[in-house]
Amino acid sequence: MAEETMSTNFIHAIIEEELQPGGRCEGKRVHTRFPPEPNGYLHIGHCKALTIDFGTAEKYGGLCNLRMDDTNPAKEDTEYVDAIQEDIHWLGFDWDDRFYYGSDYFEKTYELAVSLIKKGLAYVCELTPDQFREFRGDTTTPAKSPWRDRPVEENLDLFERMKNGEFPEGRYTLRAKIDLASGNFNMRDPVLYRIRYIEHHRQGTKWCIFPMYDFAHPIQDALEGITHSLCSLEYENHRPLYDWVVDNCDLPSKPRQIEFARLGINYTVMSKRKLRLLVEEGRVSGWDDPRMPTLCGLRRRGYTPEAIRDFCERIGVSKVDSTVDWAFLESCLRDDLNETAQRVMGVLRPVRLTITNYPEDQQEEIEVENNPLDPEAGTRKITFSRHLYVEADDFMEEPVPKYKRLTPGGQECRLKGAYLIRCTGCVKDESGQVVEVLCEYDPESKGGNPADGRKVKGATIHWVDAATAVDAEIRLYDYLFSDAAPDGPDKDFLDCLNPDSLQVLTGCKVEKSLAEIPMPEQGKTAQAYQFMRQGYFCLDHRDASPGHLVFNRSVSLKDGFKKK
Known part of the structure; x- marks a missing residue:
């Protein structure tokens, strides 16, 4: 364990207790993982999770794996895989040679599903989605499935034929046999596999059955030797299923799942589906639009990895969901740039x-x-x-x-x-x-x-000298949404878009020295400048070119957070 043992949050307290003599992890090296789904770009919400995963491993001299959660192939793409790696490296974290795909474990996951069938702990079910909802039961009524007592040999035959592509989508699912009367609905014989005829970005058409996340994830953690599976609070009710899979499958290790509250920030949305819609409908210029909460968008706007890591550290780790003021993130950036940015006019x-x-x-x-x-x-x-x-x-x-x-x-x-x-x-x-x-x-x-x-x-x-001044285009950014809670109930987030989120000024005048700064490298934050009395700015790596200066305002000088 690293020399630093002072606990700074409840996750660290748990780990330190388990590392003690007689503890669950005595003599073991702390091993975490960050498992993003490659169906979009990382945003500031993911950043909290990845700093917890990588930062916890760092704190205890442990390891952190990067694993692409590509068990659902619907909207996965290598573009996102590359972008995720670039963003994590930009923040200052590395996974060394421990880079994996969830799909690497498809064969082993299938074998373990077969073993559950042989143990009488899984069965092939024929309920349609509508019937599944109808027979789900409620808090006083157990769920039911007419197929729960199907013979083992018949289950094995049907499951193999599912894998071989003999049935249409929705015809069968493989379900765990746990407890149809459980007060935790996640334990009411959850689906482990479903049939999907869709091309996988890595496996092609080799597989037409895909494991559900709740089944695949604990298996992947155990196969990689993960000691602590850190995830957001929404998975707290899924933990009994996580433990059930680990306990009933023949796996080399037994990881522990620990949940923490997700990061919520006002004046933005964190749903990748909604962010993708903004891109696809042209509401923004792309995933790296400086108004987006994506890490590539924040980087293009001039945010530094130091400011973002400081932000994640200062908001802390808790078990209670809360919403952070975006102005606090700006305050962290302002504190960093005040120390490092070159002053210009x-x-x-x-x-x-x-x-x-x-x-x-x-x-x-x-x-x-x-x-x-x-x-x-x-x-x-x-x-x-x-x-x-x-x-x-x-x-x-x-x-x-x-x-x-x-x-x-x-x-x-x-x-x-x-x-x-x-x-x-x-x-x-x-x-x-x-x-x-x-x-x-x-x-x-x-x-x-x-x-x-x-x-x-x-x-x-x-001021600037008219004899040597250089023309520049300046882009001033405001909140992407005019509503502090665009994701709120009974709201269409598109109706909450701020029409004044971008103001483009042309014919601006800057001192001559700025005409000679190099274009920022891909995946790097551009050099920061404080335009006196105006704010902090950086060169836009996408639209600027020699002879055409384009600066993005990263943050104003006014600290709205402290004022509030």
Whole structure:
């Protein structure tokens, strides 16, 4: 066991007790697994599960397998298999050579089903789906099946013929013989196998019967030597069936299932079916749309693996379902990027500013810090000249009360890292739109500090030099849904989509240094930048190209979570 033994959640407490002398796992190495279904991309909800699976193994110096749960071939694809592996590696976890498919165990699972039939613990049932529901019973009435006492030899014959493709879909199922009167309906002779004529993404058409998850999963865990099968709370009522399969099949080990609460976040949906619908209907640009809760979407938006792992650590592990505020995830990202992001200047809604008393033909270099929180981040030089760009809302001809930015005859303001300026007027076009702000500067205030030490009441304004500025497209993102609970009862989640979830700004101006940054690698988070006073941004790896800068806003500077 690893040196760190301090329990931080109830799962760790269970494991530490079982590792003690006389415990179930005495002398064993902790072994977990992450079993995603390859029918979609991983999202932030899966991230909690995989950090628990991989993180628990890490904590105790154990192992964690990656196993594709491909027992249901309906919507599985190698595209998702590749994406899942990429996302897990991006988060900083690895499975070494322990990469498996549930379908690797089809042959062994079939053999174990046959052994249950021979033991009189499974039978072939002819109930149709409608009859199955009709005969399911209720809390006071046991379920029933006319086929429960079918002879063993007949069951063996029918099950083999099911495997050989002699019957249509729905004609037969293989059911466990457990307890038709059980108060846990999962134990009322659950289905173990069903007939499906569908091509499997790896097995092709070799199999036309497929095991149910509740039968296949405990077998796979036991065959891989898993000590702790960690899963979401929805499987708590399935645990007796998990244990029944482990106890009644001839398996090399006996794993223990432990359940934890799933992650719920407001303003989003976690159903892969619903996320796939958003993609297929073109409501988003793809699985990696930066508004999506998928890990590839969050990565494209600029989320870092450190921020996501910190988020999962801080929300903790519990046995009670709850909903986390999306703003808390943003807060974790903001905390990370504040330490690591390079500070630059970018003007999103530019208006030209002319310093009328600055020489027309003069240009100077100003040295600025890349990140004041990181002494090793160094400095860079930016240019300054007579013509600049500033934000349009940094000027107001008729200011509102307490307005502390540029206004004719108003207070002095600082140009970030440069000089003090005072607005003297503006130039308008024929429609009355301001097209140029006129200012004068104090030549003795380089660095933004007046030589006479006078107090400056105006705001500090970011800017870019018009002579060297580079055009950029900026994408501002908001919640994908305008309703905090789009999955709520009596709601169509598509009706809850936020029409203002994406705002695209063109003609933005950024400092020249950003034209030289490399395109981010596939599967990596792009370098983060803090656009002063605007937020944290990263280059969009899909749509940006040399000569066409596209930046996604990862998160704003405002911390809505702390404010709440």
